[in-house]
Structure formats: structure tokens, C-alpha cells
Amino acid sequence: MSWRIIMELLKRISIRTITGEFIRTVKRFPLPVSFSILTCILLIIEIENYSFFDNSPILVKSIFISILGFLFTLVSTLFLERSDNRDRIKFIMQTIVLTLLAYLFITLPAEFRETDYITFASYLSASVFSLMFVYTKNKDESYFGIYNITLFMRGFTSFVFSAILFGGLASSLFAVQQLFFAGNFHEELYGDIWVIIISFFAPVHFMSGLPDDRDSPNSNFLYPKALRILLQYIMTLLVSLYLIILYSYTVKIILTRIWPEGIVSYLIISYSLVGIVTLILLSPLKDSDEFKWINSFSKYFFRALLPLIIVLFMAVLERISEYGITEKRYFILMLSFWLSGITLYMIFSKKRDLKLLPVTLSVLSVVSLYGPWGCFSVSKNSQLSILEGLLSKNHILVNSDIRKTDASVPFEDRKSISSIISYFYDNHGIDKVEFLKKTYQQLAAESKDKNDKDAQHNFYRDFDQAVSRKMLVKEGLGFDFVDEWQNENTSNFLNIAVKYFHDPEIEDISYYDSYIDCRDNLIKDRILDKSSGLYLKYNAKDLSLVFETENKDSVTSVDLDKYVRKIIAESNNIAGEAEPEKMKFIDSNDKLDYMIIFRNFSATRENEKDPYKITAVYFGFYYKVKPSD
Known part of the structure; x- marks a missing residue:
């Protein structure tokens, strides 16, 4: 029996089967597969050049555009498959997509700012939302839910397969490295394997499982039992529990009359989106007698959102009144209005078409980027x-x-x-x-x-x-x-550290006889310098090093405070990192030749106009006692 199972499994994973599935996917999605391969190649080049997000901004931009190219062409291909005039509009659709990609490549700068990442994320979101509805021309309402379940399950399966495949290949590569190439191995191969899997294998595997029939698959659809259990017994319970928490917070606002914190807006929107996705995935079951409760859950879910939406607007408008509008607050405000509209639609409309949710989000993702209202x-x-x-x-x-x-x-x-x-x-x-x-x-x-x-x-x-x-x-x-x-209380605190931590080996220290490592006032006892017979003492109070005789008679001293003050002045009182040469001082006095290398130090002051008081310092001190006359 076990041999039969193994043979059946081998048949399913045969090279011929895999090759045939791959060829079928390439024929159906030629442009998405091409962009997937391009993304894979660009990412490997980036990894091999050790420059991700650093030294090759054009390459990074190309990667982002290639990712969008994969999604844009995937959405357009699915749209054409559901169109009655696909042969007529295919060229027009592909031209629009490629023109949009060219426009983004030209207009986005080589070095990305936050706004450019927002643009990329918005188009990415618009593509994902479009993917949720673009293939659902069928008028059967349940098909929208069935189609999205297919997307969800296929995406989850692709992720699991990718993780298992990478784990197996990475462990095999590790074994080869340890057994045959210890100490001389191209470590970037691990990254290359992950890139190939995540940017080529996973997308192709995902696309190979997308529905390609023009008719409703309702008669052949079998709802995944594991997903049903997850949604029915876990997600609905968590959504209800989260609702209780948010309502409790609302009661607290009413009792304490303290306006809601900014984070509550993210919590309410996250809760709403999770609840909506749960309803979309459960929608194919709502007409079944066994799952009539789904209609009641949907009705009361949206009604329960109304008080939370009021709290949401209170939180968002409070932040905007204090700090103005930023891109993040703009999108939170936009989602607040969207959630209000969708909630009212789902409560009062007789049709209650769930497809409207991703459609409106997809449109808003792009419209919000441009124009005076953007x-x-x-x-x-x-x-x-x-x-x-x-x-x-x-x-x-x-x-x-x-x-x-x-x-x-x-x-x-x-x-x-x-x-x-x-x-x-x-x-x-x-x-x-x-x-x-x-x-x-x-x-x-x-x-x-x-x-x-x-x-x-x-x-x-x-x-x-x-x-x-x-x-x-x-x-x-x-x-x-x-x-x-x-x-x-902390605005008058200053910390400056050396930009690159200096090891003694990289300094020219051959001239000096002795070295001490000083951290604040950890040196409580005197240190004997055997070459001169003098004792060295660190005075944390006035930030100095004192050389004295055995009877504690001072011979000479080094004022560290003046060097620290110089660093502070050159930094314009700005905390952060300083170049190594600005943290190093070579000097001498009548008794010593010395070099000080400051690692870092901290200082405080009472107010902005007062001088800083040094509170902690870490430095290395190299010195040579001059011979007596």
C-alpha cells in the first residue's frame, strides 16, 4: 500500500507534469512570467553587488517597477480573459500597462524618498485589490467569495511550498558547504536561492492555480474544511473579542472624557478590514441552511462599527488638529471616510455587493496620489x-x-x-x-x-x-x-560617539610606551607606570588625568575637558556620530607625549543657554613619559 502511495506521488511530481504545468502557465501569463524572471535577475544582481538600498538606486528602482510590472500584467491578463472582446482590446490594454510602467520609471527619482515608497505601496495595493475582483465578471454573488478563497488558498500554498523548498535547499547547501567548501564558500548563494524561490517559483506556482474557466465553478467548488473551521470558530470569535475590547475603550472615553489616542485609529481600521475579509471568505456559505448565521453576523458586524467609526474620526481629527496632515494621517482619514461609506452601504442597501469593497479601495489607492486633493x-x-x-x-x-x-x-x-x-x-x-x-x-x-x-x-x-x-x-x-x-527633560542631553570604532591596532602607537582604557570613573585606584615610577589617577570630577608620585605629589596632568569641549563645539551641539579624526587628539606637555582617542561621551545641561556638563566619557589614552633632564 505504501509503495502505491509513493508511486502515485511520484507521478504527480514527475518532471513531465511539472514541465507541462510550467509551459501552460507561461502560455497563459507570458508577460507576468517575464516580469517575474526580470525581478529575479535584478534581485540576484543586487545581492551579488552588496548594495541593496545603498549604492545602486537605479537598480533598486528597476526592481520596484519590475514588481509592479508583474502585478499590472497579471491583473490585465485576468481582465482580458473575462472580457468578451479580449482580442480587440488586448493590444490597447498591454500598451496602457507598459506606458504606465514607463511613466513610473521616468517620474520616480533614482533615490527614493518616503513619498516615493508611498507611491509604490499605493500602486501595489491597487493591484492587489484589483486582483480580488478583476476575474469576477460572473453575476453569481457567491463566485466573488469562491474566487477570493481560491486566491487565498493558492497564495498560502505557494508560501508554504516556498518555505519548505528553501529550507530543504538551504540545508542541503549548508551540508555541501561544511563537507566540501569549509572556509571558502560563496555565502550569497543562500540569498540567491531565496530570491529565485520567492520571485520566480512562488509567483509561477501561484499563477498556475488561478481559475481559468469562463463559467461559474460553483457546481465543482468544495469549501476547504480547514479554512471553514478557521473562519467559523477562530476568526469570528477573535473579531467578537476585539469588538468587546474596542467598545470597552469607547466606554472609557465617555467616562474619563479623555480624547482617544492616535493608535486607536489603526486598531479600528485593522479590526474592520479583518472582519470584512472574514465576511468575504465566508460569503459562499451564507445561502446554506447550516450557515444562515453568516447573514446575521454580517448585519450586526457593520452596525457595531458605527460607534467605533465615531471614535475613529475623533482620534484622527484630534491628531490633525494638533500636528496637521501628513501622508499617513491622510490615508487614515481617507480610510475613515471609506469605512463610513461602506458601513452605511452594507446596512441600508438591499444589494450589498461585497465586490464594491476592493473596487473602491483600488480606485482610492491611485486617485489619492494625484491632484490638489492628493x-x-x-x-x-x-x-x-x-x-x-x-x-x-x-x-x-x-x-x-x-x-x-x-x-x-x-x-x-x-x-x-x-x-x-x-x-x-x-x-x-x-x-x-x-x-x-x-x-x-x-x-x-x-x-x-x-x-x-x-x-x-x-x-x-x-x-x-x-x-x-x-x-x-x-x-x-x-x-x-x-x-x-x-x-x-531629555532635550538638553547630548551624546557623541566615534563613527567607526577604532581598535588600537589601526592606530600608529609604536611611539608610545603605555596605554590605559578609561570608562567614566571605573578607575578608582591609582595605576602604577613602571617605566617612570609615577602613578596615574583619573579625576572624574574635573575630567583630567593626573600623574603623581607615590606620596601623591602632582607631577603633571592632562586636561580632558578641553578636548571634549572642542568636539562639542565642532558638532554644533548636535548629538550623533563624529568622524574618527575629530575624536582623536595628539598632544604633549612638559612631561608627556600622548594621544587621546575618545570612543563616546555624554553631557547634560539645565537649559539651552547653559554650557554642557560632562556626565560620562569613554576614551583610550596612549602616552610616553619624557626622560628627565
Whole structure:
């Protein structure tokens, strides 16, 4: 019996069967398979070049466009299969898709900002939502649910198969590495295998299982028992439990009269989407006598959303009133209106077509990107208006000119201004703020190498260390930059660390006789320098190193404080990382030649105008005692 099972399994996974299935899929989806192969090749090139999201922005953009190309062509192919005039419109459809991809490739910059990732994610979302309804021309309402169950099960199966296949191949490769190539092996092969599986095998396997019949498959459809149990006994229970939690929070709002936190908006939208997906997957069962409860569950689910939608709007509008509109808040607000409309439609409409849900989401995903009503335009204008108001309020922006302030700026205003400037750096470019142009152009011109275009480019784009935005606030506006995580008690805290941790081996230390590693005040006892007979003591109070005799008579000292102050001054009071050469000092006095390499240090102050007090320091000290005369 076992041999029969094995032989039957081998027949199913025979090379001929796999090859035939692959050829059938390629013939049905030639463009999606082509984009899948292209994505696979581009990802392998990226892995082999060690440059993902770093040194090859054009290649990264090409990968993103190739992924969209796979989804766009897959959706268009399925649409054509369900069209009565597919031969007539095939060329037009493919031309539109390829033109859109070319437009995105040309208009998206080589180096992505947050707005470009949002554009990519929006088109990705629109494609996925379109995939949910594009093949459901059939008027039978249950077919929409059956089709999406097919998508869900096929996607899940492809994921599981991909994970198992990668695990098997990776373990086999590991065995070969350990047995035959220990110490000399191309580690990137693991990444290459994963890329081939996830960008080629998984998509092809997924597409091979998509329905390709023009007629309703209702008569042949058998609802997956495991999925039914998952949805009926687990998901509906979790949806109900989550509803109780959110209603309890609503009661808390009423009793305490404290406006809802921003995170509740994400929770309500997530809950709503999970509940809606559950209803879509359960919809093929709703006409069965055994599952009549699904209609009741659907009716009460949407009615129960109404109070939560009110809380959702309260949370979103509260955040917008305080901090203005950003792209994230725009999409949350848009989803709030969408959820309101869908809820009212499902409550009062007699038809209640579930297909309307992905259709509207797909349209909104694209429409929200463009025009004066689009997320980028609305968000930019909102943040620009708030920034202009804050700078005018603190007399920094006067008659469209920036005047560096010497006055104290309230902490919350400093934090808001810093946050908005970071927003423009990350999303639109600080050059979009017209009244700041003169200031940042002047600062760019005053950079070390005035002829270095790359340095000025980094000042404008500022992706790496977020130093330019801090310089703009400090030198251009007149106060210290405030990070998102800082509050009024931590805003006067400073930490500076060496950018690349220096090991003693890479320094020229051959001249020096001795070395000590100092961490704050961990050196409590004197250290004997045997070559000179002197004792070295670290004085944490005034930040100095003292050399003294056995009787504690001071011979010489090294003032560490002046070096730390110099680092702070050169950093413009900006926390972060400093170049190694700025953290290293070679000096001497009448008794010593020495080199100090600071690893990091921390400092605090009472307010913005006070000098910093050093609270912790870590450094290496190399020295040579000069011979006595």
C-alpha cells in the first residue's frame, strides 16, 4: 500500500507534469512570467553587488517597477480573459500597462524618498485589490467569495511550498558547504536561492492555480474544511473579542472624557478590514441552511462599527488638529471616510455587493496620489502652513525672511519645527520650503568643500546621518534640533560617539610606551607606570588625568575637558556620530607625549543657554613619559 502511495506521488511530481504545468502557465501569463524572471535577475544582481538600498538606486528602482510590472500584467491578463472582446482590446490594454510602467520609471527619482515608497505601496495595493475582483465578471454573488478563497488558498500554498523548498535547499547547501567548501564558500548563494524561490517559483506556482474557466465553478467548488473551521470558530470569535475590547475603550472615553489616542485609529481600521475579509471568505456559505448565521453576523458586524467609526474620526481629527496632515494621517482619514461609506452601504442597501469593497479601495489607492486633493499636495501644504505659523509666532520668519533668533523658543515649538523640517527632508525635500531656501543655500555654501557638489546634494537630501537638518535648525534658526523621542527633560542631553570604532591596532602607537582604557570613573585606584615610577589617577570630577608620585605629589596632568569641549563645539551641539579624526587628539606637555582617542561621551545641561556638563566619557589614552633632564 505504501509503495502505491509513493508511486502515485511520484507521478504527480514527475518532471513531465511539472514541465507541462510550467509551459501552460507561461502560455497563459507570458508577460507576468517575464516580469517575474526580470525581478529575479535584478534581485540576484543586487545581492551579488552588496548594495541593496545603498549604492545602486537605479537598480533598486528597476526592481520596484519590475514588481509592479508583474502585478499590472497579471491583473490585465485576468481582465482580458473575462472580457468578451479580449482580442480587440488586448493590444490597447498591454500598451496602457507598459506606458504606465514607463511613466513610473521616468517620474520616480533614482533615490527614493518616503513619498516615493508611498507611491509604490499605493500602486501595489491597487493591484492587489484589483486582483480580488478583476476575474469576477460572473453575476453569481457567491463566485466573488469562491474566487477570493481560491486566491487565498493558492497564495498560502505557494508560501508554504516556498518555505519548505528553501529550507530543504538551504540545508542541503549548508551540508555541501561544511563537507566540501569549509572556509571558502560563496555565502550569497543562500540569498540567491531565496530570491529565485520567492520571485520566480512562488509567483509561477501561484499563477498556475488561478481559475481559468469562463463559467461559474460553483457546481465543482468544495469549501476547504480547514479554512471553514478557521473562519467559523477562530476568526469570528477573535473579531467578537476585539469588538468587546474596542467598545470597552469607547466606554472609557465617555467616562474619563479623555480624547482617544492616535493608535486607536489603526486598531479600528485593522479590526474592520479583518472582519470584512472574514465576511468575504465566508460569503459562499451564507445561502446554506447550516450557515444562515453568516447573514446575521454580517448585519450586526457593520452596525457595531458605527460607534467605533465615531471614535475613529475623533482620534484622527484630534491628531490633525494638533500636528496637521501628513501622508499617513491622510490615508487614515481617507480610510475613515471609506469605512463610513461602506458601513452605511452594507446596512441600508438591499444589494450589498461585497465586490464594491476592493473596487473602491483600488480606485482610492491611485486617485489619492494625484491632484490638489492628493495626499502629497494636501500634506505638504498643511505642514508648510504650520511651519510658517510657528516661525512667525517666534519672530524667526518676518516678511518672508528668516531671522536667526537669540531668544528662548518654547520646547514644544522647537520640537514641532524640528519635526516638520525632518518631514520635508524625508518626504519632499527641504528646497520645497521657499522661505528657507536662502538660509540652507548659505549653509551649503559654507560647508567644508564649497566645490563638492555631492556634499551640497547630501545637505539637501540628507538621508544618511540627519546632520544637515540639525545644522539648519541650529545655525539657520538659532536653537537646537529636538528629536521625536525627546521630551522636555531629555532635550538638553547630548551624546557623541566615534563613527567607526577604532581598535588600537589601526592606530600608529609604536611611539608610545603605555596605554590605559578609561570608562567614566571605573578607575578608582591609582595605576602604577613602571617605566617612570609615577602613578596615574583619573579625576572624574574635573575630567583630567593626573600623574603623581607615590606620596601623591602632582607631577603633571592632562586636561580632558578641553578636548571634549572642542568636539562639542565642532558638532554644533548636535548629538550623533563624529568622524574618527575629530575624536582623536595628539598632544604633549612638559612631561608627556600622548594621544587621546575618545570612543563616546555624554553631557547634560539645565537649559539651552547653559554650557554642557560632562556626565560620562569613554576614551583610550596612549602616552610616553619624557626622560628627565
